[in-house]
Amino acid sequence: MAETHPIPPKAARLPLNFDPAALQEDLAALGSGEWVAHFNTGFFSGDWSGAALRAVAGSANAMVADTHQGEFSDTTLLGRCNHLRGVVESFKCPLRSVRLLRLTAGSNIREHRDYDLGYDAGEVRVHVPVITNPGVEFFLDGKRIIMNEGECWYLDLNRPHRVRNRGESDRIHLVIDCQLNDWLRGMIAEATPDEGSESGFEPFRRLVLSESAMQEELGAITDRGIFLSHAVELGRKHGFDFLEDDVEAALQDARRKWMERWIA
Template identity: 40%
Template sequence: MALAAFSRLPVTVNLPLLLQALAGVEEDRWKGHFNTAYYSGDWSGVALISAADALTELSPGRGRPLPRAPWLEDERWRQALRDWPLDIVSARLLRLGPGGRIHEHRDYDLGGPDADLRLHVPLLSPPDVDFWLDGQIIPMKAGECWFLDLARPHRVANRSDRVRVHLVLDCRPGPWLERQIADGLISTPIAGVEQNDLACFQRRVEADPHLARALQSLQDLDAFIESALALGAEQGFHFTREELCAAMRTGRRQWSDQWKT
């Protein structure tokens, strides 16, 4: 499935329960992140679920997902996520302290066609934390759930005097999760981009392989335009032939190149 760089999922986060569970985590549970060259300051984590063969509880692995002590000992983590039908292979808390920085890098293990999908659920999220992904600041707030394609370049700077804590979930791809990501693209705020119906439909096509294939199969330009208008209307997006042609002429979102080649 081809996915956009990020999406705010239209799901309800039980933030009060998650914050209660977070408050129950003892300080000695927090361990420094294993990628020591990637950051400065305090970047630490608590493993909730991780691979049985991982070198450390925070490290990646290929073994079966193994619930760790905080997950087993506090049922509030499971309760908070019980309404999300996810196949979770890794769950951890990641904390970035005041003044901490995560240097630009890529998580290449998330870049394959069958790679896990990473979700970030901000629990403590001061406004002066900049999370850059592929050149765009992602405006994540506490109580939201975001898909992030972290195989792309990303970095973080905590410019505040408070800690930032995210619940990070690595999940196997599945129909429910992929639909939430696709639906979230429509409402995800992007600074400086007008969210008209055409822009929203373009982003839906980016996330939905069935729509993309339907357009890619059309070699005739008029047929392509008529199909895009019809498919857009079916999805609830209404734009004119003139708007579509103008977008194609200016190359916005690379319509003709991306979906007709």
């Protein structure tokens, strides 16, 4: 009988750790021209860019992670980054795209799903934070996951997720797309699950559901932009810290659940 492995949680810290100072040294090998703007321009505001370490045909300018575009191979940039190459070589599984992804201060990646990634699909994405700060907010399924420099994280990015860098410095992650094999399944099985913490919007939402006056106040607003800004203002009056993006994500999630209910 074939060996079976438990289905992993939505987020888990793998039993791998890397020296963030050494990884940050490798960033000096990157010139400003080697950072390429992310192709999904509709998914973000601000500056979201990347540098390819492993890409289709080994092209350092290829940011597409789609396996249908061709075969993946190391880029010349990876050869100049000894410490990052050591991280990549520590993965004893077939690798596809490997990128450094940079989200500058004040930038925002809107909520989305990566439908081509998933444990059941046989391909997963791993994140290794190289540079981060306390102002980075990564939400997966509405829960905030805090990833520290040098850690290694498995994330189920088939689920809704979004990122906002509210700090004053860049957030740079090494992002590795891996094909599942027994080694990686074993690493995920040994990982430390993290259920995350809810955003400031969730307790505010519960307060609104318990207060008819607040429901009427918000329900009377028909303009979406005004609704978003007023919800944030009302939340702050009651001591809750969240952004318009959090409200928008909640509206999208409610709409998605409604559609799934009726489609099913």
